Amino acid sequence: MRALRILLEKEFRQIFRNPAILRLMFMVPTVQLLILPHAADFEVKNVNVCVVDFDHSPYSQRLVAKITSTDYFQLVAFTDSYDKALRYLAKDQADVVLQIPEGFERSLVKEDETKVFMAVNAVNGVKAGLGGAYLQGVVADFNREVRVEWSQPQGMNAQHAIGVEAINWYNPLMNYKTFMVPGILVILVTMVGGFLSALNIVKEKEVGTIEQINVTPIRKYHFVLGKLIPFWILGLIILTIGFTIAWVVYGIVPVGSFLTIYVFAAAYLLVVLGLGLGVSTLANTQQQAMLISFFIMMIFILLGGLFTSIDSMPFWAQVVTWFNPVTYFIEVMRMVVLKGSTLADIKGQIVTVLLMAVVLNGFAVLNYRKRS
Amino acid sequence: MTGEIVISARDLTKRFGDFTAVKAITFDVMRGEIFGFLGANGAGKTTAMRMLCGLSLPTSGTAQIAGFDLATGSERIKQNIGYMSQKFSLYDDLTITENIRFYGGIYGLTDKEIKDKTRQMLGTLHLEDQAKTITKALPLGWKQKVAFSVAMLHQPRIVFLDEPTGGVDPVTRREFWTMIYEAANSGTTVFVTTHYMDEAEYCDRVSIMVDGSIEALDTPLKLKEQFESSSMENVFIQLARKATRSNA
Amino acid sequence: MKQFLFFVQKEFYHVWRDKRTMFILFGMPVVQILIFGFALTNEVKNARIAVWDQANDKISRGIIDQIGGSRYFNIGMNLNREDELEQAFQSGKVKMAIVFPSDFESALIHNNQATIQLIADATDPNVATTLANYATAIIMDYQTSRGRIQQIPAIKTEVRMLYNPQLKGSYSFVPGVMALVLMLVCAMMTSISIVREKEMGTMEVILVSPIVPIRVVIAKMVPYFLLSAINICSILLMSVFVLDVPIQGNLLLVVSECLLFTITALAFGLLISSLTNSQQVAMLISLMGLFLPTMLLSGFMFPVENMPVPLQVISNVVPAKWFYIISRSVMIKGLSFDYVWKETLILAGMTLFFMLLSVKKFKTRLE
Numbered sequence: 007m008r009a010l011r012i013l014l015e016k017e018f019r020q021i022f023r024n025p026a027i028l029r030l031m032f033m034v035p036t037v038q039l040l041i042l043p044h045a046a047d048f049e050v051k052n053v054n055v056c057v058v059d060f061d062h063s064p065y066s067q068r069l070v071a072k073i074t075s076t077d078y079f080q081l082v083a084f085t086d087s088y089d090k091a092l093r094y095l096a097k098d099q100a101d102v103v104l105q106i107p108e109g110f111e112r113s114l115v116k117e118d119e120t121k122v123f124m125a126v127n128a129v130n131g132v133k134a135g136l137g138g139a140y141l142q143g144v145v146a147d148f149n150r151e152v153r154v155e156w157s158q159p160q161g162m163n164a165q166h167a168i169g170v171e172a173i174n175w176y177n178p179l180m181n182y183k184t185f186m187v188p189g190i191l192v193i194l195v196t197m198v199g200g201f202l203s204a205l206n207i208v209k210e211k212e213v214g215t216i217e218q219i220n221v222t223p224i225r226k227y228h229f230v231l232g233k234l235i236p237f238w239i240l241g242l243i244i245l246t247i248g249f250t251i252a253w254v255v256y257g258i259v260p261v262g263s264f265l266t267i268y269v270f271a272a273a274y275l276l277v278v279l280g281l282g283l284g285v286s287t288l289a290n291t292q293q294q295a296m297l298i299s300f301f302i303m304m305i306f307i308l309l310g311g312l313f314t315s316i317d318s319m320p321f322w323a324q325v326v327t328w329f330n331p332v333t334y335f336i337e338v339m340r341m342v343v344l345k346g347s348t349l350a351d352i353k354g355q356i357v358t359v360l361l362m363a364v365v366l367n368g369f370a371v372l373n374y375r376k377r378s
Numbered sequence: 379m380t381g382e383i384v385i386s387a388r389d390l391t392k393r394f395g396d397f398t399a400v401k402a403i404t405f406d407v408m409r410g411e412i413f414g415f416l417g418a419n420g421a422g423k424t425t426a427m428r429m430l431c432g433l434s435l436p437t438s439g440t441a442q443i444a445g446f447d448l449a450t451g452s453e454r455i456k457q458n459i460g461y462m463s464q465k466f467s468l469y470d471d472l473t474i475t476e477n478i479r480f481y482g483g484i485y486g487l488t489d490k491e492i493k494d495k496t497r498q499m500l501g502t503l504h505l506e507d508q509a510k511t512i513t514k515a516l517p518l519g520w521k522q523k524v525a526f527s528v529a530m531l532h533q534p535r536i537v538f539l540d541e542p543t544g545g546v547d548p549v550t551r552r553e554f555w556t557m558i559y560e561a562a563n564s565g566t567t568v569f570v571t572t573h574y575m576d577e578a579e580y581c582d583r584v585s586i587m588v589d590g591s592i593e594a595l596d597t598p599l600k601l602k603e604q605f606e607s608s609s610m611e612n613v614f615i616q617l618a619r620k621a622t623r624s625n626a
Numbered sequence: 627m628k629q630f631l632f633f634v635q636k637e638f639y640h641v642w643r644d645k646r647t648m649f650i651l652f653g654m655p656v657v658q659i660l661i662f663g664f665a666l667t668n669e670v671k672n673a674r675i676a677v678w679d680q681a682n683d684k685i686s687r688g689i690i691d692q693i694g695g696s697r698y699f700n701i702g703m704n705l706n707r708e709d710e711l712e713q714a715f716q717s718g719k720v721k722m723a724i725v726f727p728s729d730f731e732s733a734l735i736h737n738n739q740a741t742i743q744l745i746a747d748a749t750d751p752n753v754a755t756t757l758a759n760y761a762t763a764i765i766m767d768y769q770t771s772r773g774r775i776q777q778i779p780a781i782k783t784e785v786r787m788l789y790n791p792q793l794k795g796s797y798s799f800v801p802g803v804m805a806l807v808l809m810l811v812c813a814m815m816t817s818i819s820i821v822r823e824k825e826m827g828t829m830e831v832i833l834v835s836p837i838v839p840i841r842v843v844i845a846k847m848v849p850y851f852l853l854s855a856i857n858i859c860s861i862l863l864m865s866v867f868v869l870d871v872p873i874q875g876n877l878l879l880v881v882s883e884c885l886l887f888t889i890t891a892l893a894f895g896l897l898i899s900s901l902t903n904s905q906q907v908a909m910l911i912s913l914m915g916l917f918l919p920t921m922l923l924s925g926f927m928f929p930v931e932n933m934p935v936p937l938q939v940i941s942n943v944v945p946a947k948w949f950y951i952i953s954r955s956v957m958i959k960g961l962s963f964d965y966v967w968k969e970t971l972i973l974a975g976m977t978l979f980f981m982l983l984s985v986k987k988f989k990t991r992l993e
Contacts, residue, residue, distance in 0.1 A: 013484070046927070047928060175715060177749050218461070221432065313927065317700070323661075323665035
């Protein structure tokens with residue numbers, strides 16, 4: 007026990023004397039939390055529409071007026087040629103081109119049926135999907151208005167007035183930042199835990215101090231614990247710093263309890279540190295350690311459901327997410343911070359993560375040889 | 379020097395794939411001896427020493443260190459040995475005092491013992507003012523002296539020194555060897571590798587490795603007789619010339 | 627010249643012998659393409675939802691069938707009680723719940739009015755909106771198809787998705803992956819390689835030799851330039867053959883712009899290496915000052931126009947942003963040089979600026 011205490015003393019002294027680490031510890035959460043939520047805003051606003059109206063009829067004008075009256079859409083141009091409109095699209099000055107064909111009103115009046123054409127810049131899939139859907143929605147609404155105007159008071163729409171009421175739970179203001187920040191906290195903790203611990207151990211390998219340790223009677227598990235514990239504490243500190251920033255800058259306070267989060271974070275950190283340990287056995291130089299841990303973390307973060315939804319992933323990718331600790335933490339974070347889920351709700355995730363921690367760290371300890 | 383054997387190697391061998399770095403070396407080292415372990419680069423002496431320290435697993439052969447078997451008792455051995463290498467011994471980003479505290483604690487010294495020894499060491503080395511200096515800032519010679527003292531902190535039965543005086547000026551080297559003599563006199567066995575031939579003369583016995591095997595093992599005096607040389611340097615050159623594993 | 631080649635050869639050895647690093651440098655683009663191309667999509671589908679059908683009549687069942695059959699939805703739970711509703715969301719099992727009131731059919735027939743509730747988990751606002759929209763559309767559709775008896779005016783919308791007809795997320799990602807990988811390989815690795823020599827002290831040895839110092843540095847860039855060229859090829863090949871994202875524009879233009887960006891990244895790496903003598907610091911700067919901005923502010927993952935103005939301003943300084951615009955326009959939209967000459971000029975200007983700045987810094991350090 008005493009050996010462990012002495013070892014921890016040394017580790018902490020070294021960590022806090024390393025200016026790079028201290029800078030990293032404080033700069034990274036700040037930068038990530040200040041920039042990333044503002045950058046990672048997938049909310050779709052200001053869809054730029056370019057209208058080509060070949061009809062120039064009262065109804066077509068009404069349609070255009072209706073579209074531009076919403077603040078969702080911005081009318082950037084009104085041209086008389088489809089080609090000109092497409093140029094706007096090509097230059098990214100417009101996101102959608104709405105073409106009202108000649109005879110729009112006439113067909114509507116005579117045949118009760120008419121068409122409009124939409125060309126959507128689908129390079130940005132999100133914007134295209136939502137923007138296009140909204141535009142269709144406006145057109146459909148216009149359609150309904152017309153129907154109502156033309157319909158006789160009785161008979162017509164007898165059974166067909168199904169209303170749909172959409173209610174939003176948990177994030178009633180639909181604030182995208184509220185959604186992103188918990189996930190970003192996860193990345194923060196993951197980076198500190200995985201990255202720094204791997205770099206630290208590899209540095210000892212590079213410099214040669216690991217040999218000196220191997221010659222002493224220090225036990226394997228002492229050494230491993232001596233490396234895990236400081237970064238485990240560091241990880242929890244960073245999480246706290248992160249939450250503080252989230253509260254001060256964004257006013258985000260977890261609906262659920264902090265205890266739940268920290269309990270899970272404690273278990274999660276063990277997994278991430280185990281990974282860092284594993285990476286350190288694979289790398290011989292700091293550069294390699296950095297690249298390998300970066301590579302692994304990138305895969306985990308991308309496939310963790312932070313930026314895109316897991317449900318939309320193909321089955322094989324979903325299977326990968328089952329083994330990805332980041333997935334669970336992001337889930338838990340969002341559930342507890344936004345919905346107030348309790349320990350009972352996340353017990354499945356906790357068990358999974360603890361299992362991962364045991365396997366990874368056990369493997370690392372068994373693999374670590376003082377004698378090569 | 380009493381007749382007790384503290385290191386005893388029998389047919390110690392290390393193979394890396396089909397390359398045999400150390401070929402079945404056999405030798406004994408007595409308690410309180412200063413045993414010089416010489417050899418050209420690539421001869422296998424570092425590999426051999428790493429085996430004896432428990433850093434490398436022998437491919438075959440046996441050894442007894444400080445009364446424990448190398449294969450089964452390597453952790454017990456570590457309690458009883460000290461180690462110092464030219465490449466590294468102390469943590470550059472800790473102060474001398476912190477380094478002493480660390481190694482003292484690792485080897486089981488109590489807080490009081492650590493305090494006393496620290497005071498003692500700093501006094502002997504005239505480094506009281508440097509107690510809080512970060513080790514990196516110390517000149518190499520002082521660093522090595524401190525490193526040696528730290529290796530001796532827990533009063534090990536054997537201390538392994540890997541080219542301890544590399545890159546150090548002649549005056550400091552002399553002082554270093556004074557420290558080694560004192561250690562040996564108080565019963566510590568010193569197992570040292572070196573490239574400096576004058577240091578070979580300071581040893582009680584010297585072994586010279588060539589191409590993985592021990593080609594000579596005796597007192598410097600007897601070796602010079604055997605090889606009809608006036609200096610150890612000459613003995614060494616004669617043997618090293620026979621090497622097929624050059625260090626080019 | 628011969629001297630220079632010797633140095634280039636030495637640098638190649640360094641890079642080539644570090645198998646682990648090489649594996650990652652070649653493997654990263656491949657893995658990224660696979661992930662972005664096949665696993666990640668912003669499309670919403672198979673969303674797990676719950677249904678609480680208190681009416682259990684013909685119409686409600688009809689609607690539920692339609693919804694369940696759509697590829698957007700995956701009905702995971704049938705709820706029976708109010709408290710199960712909250713539980714379903716709390717446990718993270720569903721993203722939306724559709725609630726039918728118990729008097730649904732009768733209200734519709736007798737009062738011409740009935741309301742279905744869509745309760746969405748708005749933690750992800752986009753998903754919530756999209757799911758609500760899709761569900762509403764399906765319900766409306768159901769309505770229309772059931773009542774298409776009289777003449778009701780109908781305005782149909784025909785939608786054409788340009789450049790990316792299947793709304794594949796990969797279209798916007800491939801140029802982004804390229805930018806990221808080039809930045810990583812060229813800038814980060816080059817800077818670390820140069821700084822490592824400084825740290826190890828071998829830089830001094832080189833400076834004492836008769837070779838012109840700037841050639842040393844260029845020699846360091848050569849292996850990474852070639853590595854990047856290979857990566858560019860592999861990304862383009864994968865994009866066309868594995869992802870089915872064709873290269874619409876002029877191939878020569880695409881490749882030249884990529885090579886220009888490679889040089890920009892190399893110059894950036896050079897700049898970073900002239901700022902520090904420690905590997906750790908070089909890594910830190912590369913990560914924080916290079917990689918992160920490239921990923922976040924270049925526009926490939928997150929739309930720049932959504933960002934607050936200060937960030938938009940900063941993004942103008944990020945070389946990757948301009949490259950991204952160029953590669954998207956040429957590769958995906960198939961536009962010609964007329965459309966991208968401005969951005970190309972900006973990129974070239976940045977490159978020149980970095981190079982001059984670092985040469986200046988380098989020279990002063992040496993003297």
